[in-house]
Amino acid sequence: MPMRKYKPEQIVTLLRQVEVGLANGKTTPQACKEAEITAQTYYRWRKEFGGLKLDQAKRLKELERENAKLKRLVAELSLEKQILKDVGRGKLLSPERRRGAVRHARESYRVSERHACRLLGQWRGTQRYEVLYRTDEDALTREIVALASEYGRYGYRRITAVLRDRGWHVGKDRVQRIWRREGLKVPQKQRPRGRLWLNDGSCLRLRPERANHVWSYDFVSAMTHDGRTLRMLTLIDEYTRECLAIRVARRLGRYEVIEALADVMLYRGIPENIRSDNGPEFVAEELRKWLANVGTGTLYIEPGSPWENGYCESFNGKLRDECLNGEIFYSLKEAQVVIEKWRVVYNTLRPHSALGYRPPAPAAIAPQMAALRSPTAPYDPPFASWPDEVVM
8 A cells, every 4th residue: 555645733633642542541552553553653753743733743844844945045055156156256248258157167066057057147048159260260350450450449340341341241240249359449539638737827726625615606597498598506615515505597697696695605604715707797896896895716717618617517517417407497486496406405415426425415404404594595494304305
């Protein structure tokens, strides 16, 4: 007769039956015979399941199965870790290097091709691909390297066209494969630029050394949905990278610039210097006289050299890329609210790479700093609650 396979619940039930028989004066062989099991089976079951209830026996078997499964997983993970440590040194970028790594893993660790390919990120079709070495491979490689040396700004597509003109019947895919294998690369174009430290008249020779040392400001233009112009005055502290204010209006002249500067100076103090381009609002006599009276020096960049005001130009690019290009403003009020919200997020939440990926003014979100809210903000919600309302 085939051997029956008992479940844990059945084993516990039979043990209870034998125990009841023994308690009523029966011998062990008699009790086991009535339960249709042998005495050896009874002693083995009693050693494993003795004293357990039905639910406990069932849970014991489940734990044993889970334990065995975990052991297998740990063994597989240990093997995979050892394989990656052995054959995965360096970057396996090319298919040929991955083929060699898969072959080494199969030979050294006796794993299947499917397992090795999955572990090393190699398609099995690529692993089984047989490389065709053509008779003209070496000559073509030498020709490509020579052309790359002669035409340093040509990429593999242009080199393919030159090779075809010279009588080679090749496609761009084959040229690209050889190009990558030989490590050829077109250097990135560098825009020629004058070194600022060689220009004695450049105002950028004065580098920001502390907060309120050098501020810079500039204008940014946008439009509302009806086609009317929006003008924004951006003001930043070059040392802390903090945006001090963004004044948004239909029209901003020299008097509006003075008003915006005065509003910021009331709660941030007077800067030692302020940098700008040569726009008519910034070189106006009234503005220059007002700055001189409050004790702020003016730094004007060279005409036609916006890169000399790099901090502000970089901020203006972030403002346009992250806010203006993704918003449709239906009114001036909406533009003021949205842009001011973005300014607060920029100062308090947005990581800045030049500051070790920290925001320029993380302390500004504290409740005790709420009184320092920029007076240019056109609406009244508490300062500390703005970042929570913004969906990142």
